[in-house]
Amino acid sequence: MCGIVGYVGKKEASPVLIHGLSKLEYRGYDSAGVAIIEDNLLKVTKCKGRLANLEAKLNENPIHGAVGIGHTRWATHGEPSDLNSHPHSNEDETISVVHNGIIENYLQLREWLSAKGYKFMSETDTEVIPHLVDYYYKGNLEEAVMKAITKMEGSYAIGVVSTHEPGKLVAVRKDSPLIVGLGKDEFFIASDIPAILNYTRDIYLLNDKEFVVINEDGIKLLTEDGDEIKKDVFHVTWNADAAEKGGYEHFMIKEIHEQPKAIKDTMTSRIVLGKPIALDKITITKEQLANIDRVYIVACGTAYHAGIVGKYAIEKLARIPVEVDIASEFRYRNPIMNEKTLMIVVSQSGETADTLAALREAKKYGARVLAITNVVGSSVSREADDVLYTWAGPEIAVASTKAYTTQLIAMYILALYFADCKGTLSTDEIESIKAEMLKLPEKCEEVLKHKEVLQKFASKNFMHKDMFFLGRGLDYAVAMEGSLKLKEISYIHSEAYAAGELKHGTIALIEKGTVVIALATQEELFEKMLSNVKEVKTRGANVLAFAFEGNETVEKTVDSALYIPKTAEILAPVLSVVPLQLLAYYIAVQKGCDVDKPRNLAKSVTVE
Template sequence: MCGIVGAIAQRDVVPVLIEGLKRLEYRGYDSSGIAVVEEESMRRVRRTGRVSEMEAAALADGLSAQLGIGHTRWATHGGVTETNAHPHMSEGVALVHNGIIENHEEQRERLQALGYQFESQTDTEVIAHLIHHHMAGGNDLLAALQRAVKELHGAYALAVVSQNDPTRMVVARMGCPLLIGLGDGENFVASDVSAIIQATRRVIFLEEGDTAELTRASARVFDANDAEVEREVHVSDVSLASLELGPYRHFMQKEIHEQPRALADTIEGVADLGCFDLQLFGDNAAEVLGDVESVQILACGTSYYAGMVAKYWLEDIAGIACNVDIASEYRYRKVVANPKQLIVTISQSGETLDTMEALKYAKSLGQDKTLSICNVPESAIPRASKLVFYTRAGAEIGVASTKAFTTQLVALFILTCTLAKLRGRLDEGREAELVEALRHLPGSVQHALNLEPQIATWSERFAPKHHALFLGRGVHYPIALEGALKLKEISYIHAEAYPAGELKHGPLALVDSDMPVVVIAPNDSLLEKVKSNIQEVRARGGEMFVFADADSHFSESEGVHVIRTPRHVGVLSPIVHSIPVQLLAYHAALARGTDVDKPRNLAKSVTVE
């Protein structure tokens, strides 16, 4: 979602701000801007559209300064206009903001009564005026920020500068990610380490309620009670190579092809041990997992579909009951709590607001057996969980998740097998078989990637379509859901997914020659059922596109197109079958000419409700 970058240095920070904003483009945005302090004056440039348009305006204006802040905005309060773009200002105070202020209307009325004029429709402008109000009352910039945030309800990450104090920047965090980057005679702030990785790898992750003051020489952090505290300094392992396209046309294509490596890295712990062991989940895993009676998975979007696959695995392999809830629904319904239920949260970023709030709700009910599956170390959700399993997908830039999804599936499979072993449902022979299956998984995924030319040919037939249907059965039904989501996310073709057995209960009415039907057809126990469902579609004139295993004995015929994935890989088949639906969505979007990495209206890291 929105992105923040700020810098204070002895050099011109405008190039740092612009480069940082470009590296934050993947999060999704519709406008951008920067504000800089030059001696005791302030200049600001804002534009709707791409960062490159704002960059051109900043260069034309000759912006140059040693202190500045920048922002990419994803519209929430107020439309996509330059007036609503950040930074927002109030009589020499400028700030950028991620999040949503829930009591902004109340604060707006109060500030208007004090004589403040509002030029935007945003909740953010309230904060700028509120900080100025406290500075006018005799507080310095840090104290004014600390007083202001105590009057705000909601979520925020803030970076603030004042033209009256060009020697410092102040920041605050509540509910939205924010980190400080430590340099040599310069310091930085960002919502994502990728924004400042070109300048420093030494970072401090701010905690809930923290405020901080940055000068060129120091970074002082204060807790929610305004007491100065020490926060651990981390050295980021994000590589610049992971943030560059290299030989690929888009980040999505790059990340699809990075999956064999990402899966191998995520599997590494199991492969090295040669077994499923509690130590993979943390030092206190035996205490948390030892007496689990059921599992509750909480997630959003693609991560939710990963949880749906895990439900099949957990109930089949581990013999343990599992519920999967969309986090934004779970947090608003009455839940029957069970202190022996394991709460599993899944989030690529570790900052997904709905998932974080659902976790807080579960903990408020006394459910303290918590496990986070996440791709970003030290993010909020892992810090709030007793156990963590980090996927090792590396930086994922494309908005449509690919390698994060398949590594989440691997993590959930490892959890399944670990619980099965604890419950006496996994003997040594079967454990060895499943470990070996994981070792071979990256190779099977590479074989699936080799189908790209055939899938690209199919995509030409999808490009002119307006609707598509995806079908799957059993553990592959969530893969059909994921395929439909990917297609509509980046190609804007309306797509829906159903369990194939549900066709005759309604969706069959949609089928005609203009509705392509994609079928996930692995060589498993439901294959013959899927073949019968295909005949139902063909009888109505539907055109079929079937992803079948090499050993499933599918043959092409009129109106039935078949691409054969590798031989059936057993319980890990959903991971392999994820690859062709990702490639189909990618190439359909290419054929339609859409913006693959930055689909309209969507954001990568969703930190608002």
């Protein structure tokens, strides 16, 4: 959500900020702006809409200066507008601020500041920050920012510049991601690595309530009490090209095609035939596992759907009962947790606000927390007891694809490790599943070759307003993810249903021409699934089915079918989700939607 970039150096700040913001467009936004200090004056340019609008304004009226901050805003308080866009400044335009997150007590602060004579121009929560900094400013910008945050409740990543100290940038974070880039005679702040990767690969990862003070002399890291901090430099190893389209029309289709490699990379060194499952530095012993009496998998959105597959896998293979919870609901239902609880949190970015809150709640109760995430150094990875990384590489499109499939692989790795510890599967059974897992990248490549059926179906059905996804068992879990992908990028209303529930109300929605996507990869449930498909066909539905190769009898029941390579049933979700991703993509393209940046959505949801 939102994007921050800041620069202090010897270059013109404006192009650096615009370039950085362009690399953060994937996070979702509805307005953009910059504040640059030019000749000891604060120059602010901002506007509603895409970054191109901001660039056009800056081309007409350039700002020259080597210190500045930039922002892409995703509206929370106040509609998208020029006025509500960031940066926000104090009344005499000597202090300017960019902010990600939500100041929860902004109304009280606004009332308090108004009583002291401060005037507000926007509807945003952010505007209280420059006024607070102004109120506390007594000749030292970092001290003023430190005092200001003691009054603020909520989440934030903040960048501040001021004409009082024109060569300085001060930044701080709490529950919202912020990194510091270390260049040669130049320094950066940013919400995410791609924003600064063209300039440096060396960064500091800020923890909550850690400050950075940057000026032309260098950089200082401080605690909230003003004590200096020493940090290790984190060196980014992945290539900047990984965050480029590489000839594809959209990031989403590129990332769908990157799944075979991502799946393989996530298994590398962890799944090796003839050797025990390797969990990096995670050491959950047989004795510790035996002491665990409750397992929660907690996540949001696509990661939650991966968690549902994880529940099936862990319960089936390791015979451990698992509850799956939506992170935004978890901590509000007073869950039962103690030192015998294992929580598995799943977050692509490692910065998901609700997932972080659930993690912290679990830690209060003494639970052990294992994180599955794609981002090294993220908040989730630093705060969890154990981390299992998904090596998907940077995922830029808002709608997650390769992050999901690698999360599934991580779940299978955990399930097999637990099964081995508990002795619920024989060595031969474990080796058989491992052998099938190692074939998944090649089989995923095969699925990607069969696009014609999906493109044809999309071209004939993109105009529909409703679609339904049906499945049983693991197929139902995948149907949920397929439905979400379609909603996210095509704006078609879609729902996923457990096929056995049709008779309990859902079938009332089926009429002539209703589009139904049916998954039928579970052999034990195959005949039952076909019966459910016949029920919707009888009522006029237009059905596209997905089944394993060899089950061509499904064609007698449906209108169209696509067959995926045969694999172990429990691993089917890794392959069956790929055509659902492609289907959503082709439908969205047919509709002319902004595939990589769907409306109202953000890549990383860092506010509750």
